[in-house]
Amino acid sequence: MRPTWSGAISFGLVTIPIKVYPATESHAVSFRQIHLADGGRIRNRKVCEVDGRELRQDEIGRGYETATGTLVEITDADLDNMPLPTAKAIEIVAFVPADSIDPIQIGASYYLAADGVGAKPYELLRQALQRSSKVAVAKFAMRDRERLGLLRVMDKVIVLHGLRWPDEIRATDQVPVPDTTVTDAEVDAAVALAETLSGLDMSELRDEYRAALEQVIAAKAGGERPAAAEPAEPASAEVVDLMAMLEKSVADAKNARTGDVDATVHDLPAPKKTPARKVAAKKSPAAAKKPAAKRKSSRSA
Numbered sequence: 001m002r003p004t005w006s007g008a009i010s011f012g013l014v015t016i017p018i019k020v021y022p023a024t025e026s027h028a029v030s031f032r033q034i035h036l037a038d039g040g041r042i043r044n045r046k047v048c049e050v051d052g053r054e055l056r057q058d059e060i061g062r063g064y065e066t067a068t069g070t071l072v073e074i075t076d077a078d079l080d081n082m083p084l085p086t087a088k089a090i091e092i093v094a095f096v097p098a099d100s101i102d103p104i105q106i107g108a109s110y111y112l113a114a115d116g117v118g119a120k121p122y123e124l125l126r127q128a129l130q131r132s133s134k135v136a137v138a139k140f141a142m143r144d145r146e147r148l149g150l151l152r153v154m155d156k157v158i159v160l161h162g163l164r165w166p167d168e169i170r171a172t173d174q175v176p177v178p179d180t181t182v183t184d185a186e187v188d189a190a191v192a193l194a195e196t197l198s199g200l201d202m203s204e205l206r207d208e209y210r211a212a213l214e215q216v217i218a219a220k221a222g223g224e225r226p227a228a229a230e231p232a233e234p235a236s237a238e239v240v241d242l243m244a245m246l247e248k249s250v251a252d253a254k255n256a257r258t259g260d261v262d263a264t265v266h267d268l269p270a271p272k273k274t275p276a277r278k279v280a281a282k283k284s285p286a287a288a289k290k291p292a293a294k295r296k297s298s299r300s301a
Contacts, residue, residue, distance in 0.1 A: 005142055006115065009151075009158075010091040011125055017118035018090070020142075023109040023159060029213050082141075090140040090149060090160065098135045101150055104169060107162035112151075122158070129153045137163075182242070189246035196253040 003019035010016075033042040046055050063071040090112075114122035129136060129152065136151040138160075148163040219226040 003113075004110070007140075008089045008118070009112070009122075009125065009138075010089040011121070012092075014121050014124075015089070015118075016121040016125060017115040018112045018122065019115050020160065021111045021113060023111045027207065027210060029210055029217070090138045090151070092136045092138045092151065094137045095129075095132065095134045096137055098133070098152065101135065101137075101163070102169075105148075105163045105166075106150070107164060109162070110160040112158045112160055125151075126153055126156070126158050129158070186242055186246065189243060189250070193246055193250050193253065196250050
């Protein structure tokens with residue numbers, strides 16, 4: 001694995017030379033654009049608008065377009081020589097509790113490795129972070145802009161997470177919130193479902209979409225017809241009995257985890273009477289007099 005950046009961590013008066021490695025990788029299946037008529041590949045070519053020539057990568061630089069349409073060239077030297085303390089270093093500005101960082105701010109992740117004489121101060125910072133149970137907030141410059149970052153310990157490595165600046169997070173009041181209410185019994189049932197679905201081992205999760213897509217590609221590459229998926233049931237706009245759906249979800253989750261076909265929903269808190277249930281009882285007195293378990297099974301059917 002090759003480092004993508006090198007510099008230093010600035011920790012008070014301590015400087016820690018480091019190399020930065022990407023911590024994640026994408027396993028997504030990549031597609032190419034093709035001409036449907038003959039299957040020819042379509043390529044994006046970089047052409048200069050002034051002389052019409054197709055350019056090589058080493059002939060291409062960067063420029064900033066002003067409000068008047070003028071393009072100002074910005075070179076690597078311009079960026080490297082900016083008067084910023086973070087241009088060559090990851091500057092730690094504070095140590096904070098991990099739960100004070102909202103996950104919505106977290107972006108790309110990198111592994112930091114000690115470089116040369118940085119081994120001892122690197123280990124010092126790693127153990128300080130670990131013993132204090134805190135994370136470090138830092139500033140650093142990478143890919144043409146100054147960024148906010150978070151340093152934490154993972155196993156025996158210091159990890160750098162890019163953070164979004166506070167003004168890059170949109171306010172939640174821009175999102176429409178439904179004007180509705182739920183009963184205490186429904187909340188209790190939802191909590192019971194959450195408890196049933198607890199204990200997930202993240203290492204067992206797999207990208208099923210990618211696996212299915214690879215099967216489609218393999219079939220078509222071999223001249224076969226891909227297996228068709230069963231048609232999904234269309235979403236219904238009909239109002240459903242939310243408690244019944246929650247109860248059935250708990251039972252299904254228990255069946256999936258234990259294989260017990262006799263799993264029931266008796267662990268759920270006893271539902272409180274709600275206006276919705278009273279209306280249902282008025283419409284069907286006979287159903288209202290049935291035991292709870294039979295009522296559930298008739299709804300599930």
